[in-house]
Amino acid sequence: MSRSVTMSAVAAVAGVSITTVSHVLNGTRVVAPATRERVLQAIEQTGYQPQPTARSLAAGSNRTIGLAITVANNPYWVDLIQGIDTEAGRAGLKLVVVDTRDDATYEHSAVANLLAHRIDGLVIAPTAEWRGSTLPLLRDQGAPFVVVDRIDPQLRVDQVGAENEAAVTAVIEHLLQRGHTRIGMLGGIPGLSTSAERLRGYHLAHARSGVRVDPELIRVGDSSTPGGYAATSHLLRLAKPPTALFSANSGMTIGALAALQRAGVRVPDDMALAAFDDFPWADLFSPGLTTIAQPSAAIGARAVQLLVRRMQDPFATPQTLRLPVEVMHRESCGCVHSSSVVLQEICASDSRPLAAY
Incomplete structure (x- = not known):
């Protein structure tokens, strides 16, 4: 028998779905005798060797879930992990966390290792390349999983994240309304x-306001502090630099602040600043930072709730949930008074309620 044979190969030979093969192996659903016999024959014919995770899913004795995520120095991830861990504890589940480093190779290896250690399910914040590596692995193994933070509308899987597009639109429109027509984007x-x-x-936001976007003002900061520093420094060197700056995550925001300080650029006098991701000390800066706050812990809790549902019912309709964010208007955008606006949940592909967080 060979470990190189996958569950999908067995399914192809038997003429059934991967899910059906999983149910035959794990005993998680009644399968018609004739179909079961075809699957067993295909297993014998291909030499497929069930992985440890398949046996653990059937036994249901491990009570352990995995979390594959980049363990970056970002308050958002810290709060998200705490939300997942808290909800897992409420469900009587242990949590094992692995660092993907936002790298597809590390991610595939880390997830394979979790599966080999017989986890019952997985929450994953996937890398950009996961559809070509980690996703096929999860499907071949028949492991229950939920995607967190990074929603792919083309995939019919359980997913939880925050509203991104509408929130950024609102903040950029706010800067445009304050007279900024050259807004840098990290x-x-x-x-x-x-x-x-x-x-x-x-x-x-630019299209709605009738303001042309200058491509020079958009820089990739790679979601990191060094990337944010380098991108901001580049924008400041332009012949016509921006008068406002939007950073798409807190890591880049720290880098942007360092670059602005080093260049002697004052916020908001010389440069208005707004950012995605709030963090505990955002209102302690002088001026306070205008940010988009994600409900990190609630996103984590929702992900675990969806995972528990998937573990209990493999045929449940996949859900895509976007939780509301809160725009924290502080002084860095040029406003004199602080305020906050909650942008409500945009979509849920399945209206059946989950337990409230």
Whole structure:
């Protein structure tokens, strides 16, 4: 028998779905005798060897879920992990966290290792390239999983994240209304849905306001502090630099602040500043930072709730949930008084309620 044979190969030989093969192996659903026999024959014919995770899913004794995520120095991830861990504890589940480093190779290896250690399900904040590596692995193994933070509308899987496009649109429109027609944009890691959605919000705000976007004002900051520093420094060197700046995550915001300080650029006198992701000390800066606050802990809790539902019912209709964000208007955008506006939940593909967080 060979471990190189996958569950999808068995399904192809038997003429059934991967899910059906999983149910035959795990005993999680009644399968028609004739279909079961075809699957068993295909297993024998291909030499497929069930992975440890398949046996653990059937036994249901591990009570452990995995979390594959980049453990970056970002308050958003810290709060998200805390939300996942808290909700897992409420459900009687243990949590194992692995660092993907936002790298597809590390992600595939980390997830494969989790599966080999018989986790019962997985929450994953996937890399940009996961559809070509980690996603096929999860499907071949028949492991229950939920995508968190990075929503892909083309995939019919359980997904939870925050509203990105509408929130960025609102903040950029606010800057435009304050008279800024040259707004710099620090974008996140290319290929991630969050990066794309936030960039779309930037473009949409300009289109609605009838202001042309100068491509020179859009810089990739790779969702990191060094990237934010380098991108901001580049924008400041332009012949016609921006008068306002929007950073698409908190890591880049720290880099942007460092670059502005080093260049002697005052916020908001010389440069208005707004950012995605709030953090505990955002209102302690002088001036306070205008940010988009995500409900990080609630997103994590929702992800675990969806995962528990998926573990209990493999045939449940996939849900895509976007939770509301809050725009924290402080002084860095040029406003004198602080305020906040909650942008309500935009969509949920399945209206059946989950337990309230």
